[in-house]
Amino acid sequence: MGHSVVLLVVALATLPAWGTGAPVQRQHKLLFVSFDGFRWDYDQDVDTPNLDTMAREGVKARYMTPAFVTMTSPCHFTLVTGKYIENHGVVHNMYYNTTSKVKLPYHATLGIQRWWDNGSTPIWITAQRQGLKTGSFFYPGGNVTYQGEAVTMSRKEGIFHNYKDEKEWRGNVDTVMKWFTEEDAALVTLYFGEPDSTGHKYGPASQERRDMVKQVDRTVGYLRDSIERHHLTDSLNLIVTSDHGMTTVNKAASDLVEFHKFPNFTFKDIEFELLDYGPSGLLIPKEGMMEKVYSALKDAHPRLHVYKKEDFPETFHYANNPRITSLLMYSDLGYVIHGRINVQFNNGEHGFDNRAMDMKTIFRAVGPSFKAGLEVEPFESIHVYELMCKLLGIVPEPNDGHPGTLQPLLRSGSAALLLGSQFHLILALMGILTILMKVT
Structure with a gap:
């Protein structure tokens, strides 16, 4: 029995080191982009050539089901933790304290460390602890510390930030490209506050919303062109998604x-x-x-x-x-x-039952790890975290997703699949080792 233990120890030692500060061999970086409030069908009444090209060259989900409650901060934190909202604790856009009666608005809450750091570790921190550099550009939750650790590089939007400025959008993309090329970031999350803001003000059926979707699509095109200009096409995976959808408010209803x-x-x-x-x-x-x-x-x-x-x-x-x-x-x-x-x-609103189709959102992905021309059935947003960990080759924190749910999106033999297989092999070997040590 002792000989068997020795053999298992040797086998474990020959596999990549996980969670020790040195990541496994990683070939690909990841850019995770969220366009707030992009409903799953917003590309159906607007010409979106860049999103369409992205789907042809990569993966498209018919739609993605967000967590309940379908609000910005809770749903974005689900994406970077893989947890349902009751399990990660960011239960509202607003910080509140039921004892002091303090209630803070959305932008103020973005900077309240104790609202976000309440037991869950988001993917930025997990990746950093395994030797990778990360960045968060305006992404909710990316500008506070977790167990005393901050995201490597981060930017926070101001309270009077102009969500609609397309020139600024391109500047933000340029900054993110520098993070990848000059700072060697492995993961960056990039957030845009549209078409959510326009959907709230004018409603999801408005021409203003359709015009904003065109701006989003142009930005996706600029993103992909930037990836190519910076020679990242073969080394960077791109995911474009959102937090929730949007529906029309019945403002004139007789039964408010x-x-x-x-x-x-x-x-x-x-x-x-x-x-x-x-x-x-x-x-x-x-x-x-x-x-x-x-x-x-x-x-x-x-x-x-x-x-x-x-x-x-x-x-x-x-x-x-x-x-x-x-x-x-x-x-x-x-x-x-x-x-x-x-x-x-508001003429448009979200926060409703996540089973309603108007609350569903988009998911697109393209890059060296993803299959091409694949449309997949809907899935829950809790599974995206496991996918991102697999793409980065990092060991995930405990979460509510399943590592196999989005595996069909990946090319067979890709680095992400190989890393995932190694991870499960390590878990199996460690389990066997534990049993043998108890027997001896």
Whole structure:
């Protein structure tokens, strides 16, 4: 038995070192790009030659299902952790504290370290701990520290940032190319705030949204041209995706969801509230008022779905987190929740049930590791993290995705597949070694 242990130790020693600061041999870099609020079908009423070319030369998903709740920060953090929102803890775009009653807007929350660093390690930090350099350009969660460690290179958007400036978009792409070529970054996440901003203001059916999709497509073309100009075509994988979709708000409906008009409900019974943020809501009733508040709300409106935390549908993978309040709710597609007064005036909105088609989003990928001309069936966004780890040749953190779900996207014999096979072989050998050591 001792001889067998020695042989296994030798076998492990001959394989690449994982998680020791020295990565396995890596041939390819990865650029991960998110265009916020790009609904899965936005390319169907607009001419998008660059996205179409990317699909012909790479991989396209029919659509991707985001995590619930379909908000920007939670969904973006799912992509870089592979975890459902209840498991990574970034449960809202806004930082809130139910004790102090502090609530901070989206841009301020981007810089609140304790909101993001709450037990999960995003892919930037995991990659750095395995010897790679990483970068985050405007990507949510990329500008704070995790267990005291910052992303190698990062940029944070300002509160008055102009999301629509196409000239700036190209400058951002140029900076990212320098990170790859001059700083030897292995992974960069690049975020654009469109077409989300335009979809909110004008609605997903507007000409303004269609024009913005054309700008997105031109930027994809500029990205791919830049990759070629910097001689990265054979060494860089490109993924273009998004966080969620967008739907039209029924602003003129006769049955708006308005808390201030609900009979038998009063805000005097509420200790903490987070309403007026799209179609979701969080409430804490005052002590002894839970049953009264719940009874007043559960059937208050046919388009509002109100749950006690413990009864929220498990399929959403959302409520099982300490940050979620004792009462939570969401409204039907197209209906936002109005609290004390009506203050929401967007023509487009997201945050709805992730099963709704209007909440689905895009996924495109091209590069040396990906097959060409492949269209795949829809998948959940939790699986993208495992794919990225495989492309980079790094050992993933525990997550909710499955390493085999997106493996069919990759070329057979690619470095990513070989690295994945080595990883699973290592796990198997380590398991056998543990058993033999217990026996001896």
